[in-house]
Amino acid sequence: MKTTTRSYTMRTRAEQVQATRDRILDATIALGGERPLGACTLPAVADRAGVSVQTVLRAFRSRDGLLEAAIQHSLTAVRAERPADPRNLRGSIEALVDHYELRGDGTLLLLGQESWEPFAARATSVGKRFHRDWVEAVFADAIDASDRASRVELVDLLVAATDVSTWKLWRRDAGRSRNETVDRMLRLATSVTEHL
Numbered sequence: 001m002k003t004t005t006r007s008y009t010m011r012t013r014a015e016q017v018q019a020t021r022d023r024i025l026d027a028t029i030a031l032g033g034e035r036p037l038g039a040c041t042l043p044a045v046a047d048r049a050g051v052s053v054q055t056v057l058r059a060f061r062s063r064d065g066l067l068e069a070a071i072q073h074s075l076t077a078v079r080a081e082r083p084a085d086p087r088n089l090r091g092s093i094e095a096l097v098d099h100y101e102l103r104g105d106g107t108l109l110l111l112g113q114e115s116w117e118p119f120a121a122r123a124t125s126v127g128k129r130f131h132r133d134w135v136e137a138v139f140a141d142a143i144d145a146s147d148r149a150s151r152v153e154l155v156d157l158l159v160a161a162t163d164v165s166t167w168k169l170w171r172r173d174a175g176r177s178r179n180e181t182v183d184r185m186l187r188l189a190t191s192v193t194e195h196l
Contacts, residue, residue: 021059024049025073033106037117067119084137092138093186100167107164135159142193161188
């Protein structure tokens with residue numbers, strides 16, 4: 001009985017530690033979507049997460065460790081938000097636009113810092129690679145059907161057609177609705193695959 005109680009206690013403690021880590025990471029990502037990374041200080045993160053700075057340091061050792069962990073934590077969330085289904089192009093584009101609705105403004109904020117903020121550059125580099133991989137998965141049939149010389153160009157054009165800046169152009173600059181943005185992005189991507 002003692003072993004079972006101890007095992008349960010250890011498991012509960014591990015779950016609490018992980019929940020605290022996740023809360024800190026979520027707070028870091030939320031702050032990074034609202035303000036420049038230089039303003040995402042340990043006290044600001046701790047305050048947002050409802051923990052002490054010492055708890056943040058105990059979990060991640062340093063601000064650099066925290067930011068690196070936040071990049072990986074964010075990538076896990078992005079993968080879940082953006083399924084890539086080549087059999088359901090519209091569904092994939094809808095998921096992409098919904099992802100941009102949730103994280104697009106924060107992504108644009110990071111992109112604006114990438115030339116001078118190392119962690120913004122790291123985060124956007126990871127995001128750009130993920131987006132290119134997503135495009136290659138979603139449009140695999142069209143890419144595979146194109147001749148070898150056209151593949152890189154096709155992927156480049158599809159990356160641009162589905163980029164966060166394209167979403168911004170329609171949603172933020174032109175004031176198009178979410179559904180109009182999905183329709184335009186889908187039409188643009190489809191025209192690229194049909195005319196290359």
